Amino acid sequence: MTTNMSHRQQMLEALLYGLESLEGFRGPPEQIAPQFVAWVNSVQTALEAAGMRDAASSWQEASGRIRFSPDETSFPVHMATMKALLLGIIHRESGNEIDVVLIDPDAISEAPSCVQRVLVQANGCYQRGWFDASAVMIRRAVEVLLIECFEASGKAAEVKDGENYVGLKELIDAFLAGGPWHPTRGARSGLQKLRELKELGDRAAHARRFVANRNDIDRLAKDLRLCLQELAFIARASSRASGST
Template structure:
């Protein structure tokens, strides 16, 4: 009798959930994260809309426990900010291949570290490599599944690199 009641309640909850989802789908555009566990929005606010949206996605994936997604979007944000740095100085050609496409992240990082137009901090140099590593594992390793602690280990690196690159790109 109790099992029938529970089954009936669960079936009704499922119907209600399906109706709610049909009438209230996820937003068409990037939603706002409710917390700021990884990227402080004050760091990216007023920069570029796509940088703010990536930051919300990083925070949102972390909040929901989607750590591989979080790591991959962190990787994408770092790539984006590096490109912003070179574009802001009018030297984007230094990070493009012969067909005009931007080079891979490893080459972006090398170019960023060795660029004479700015002096990137020692800590940011180390942090770039750590962020590339977790992003690469989550994006390219079949058997690696990121966990919260993997992201937690690099939160200081994220803050350091994001703030440094935003300032080097003259976005703030």
């Protein structure tokens, strides 16, 4: 793995050097533009040959929006755009970002928009290696979804202590104790395991000497996705049912 990463990085650095050499060339646009087009095509070929499918797809999409021609006078802007994209690919390949989505947006399409925005942050933190922040955002999303379930079914008073809602542990207990919903067996099992997520989120937010790592989140990822889907579905279904009565 280390060797492959090194070879890819060397390839990307060589491609960047090629562009920087082109940037230093002084000549009329009609002479430089064709060389720039050739460079763009060579990057596409190199990314595909290296098996970097996501990067190749992003590159193809970006270059497809630009129309090159021999008399293109705006190619310096195109050049800066493609250089920025290549630098982003180099940054990701250096290992500073994780090329994996923790929570597929399609999996939580039923969730309220506020929850979806929280999970976008959870994904972004995870991909950047900010695992403490990701754990806290995931915990928040689960807590909000549970509250949505109780509110949508008219049971909010059961999970309130005065004007405020009870904590996440109590919310999970109350949800599993029963209600007008019927979570699947997998979701019930997952919610039991999400007690660990509560503890992880608590430690990530409050423990002075604790630093979360990727494994802390990855071991809960499967149950997390299942539960988020289930809770989002229950909240939406309960809301529709109460609206139709």
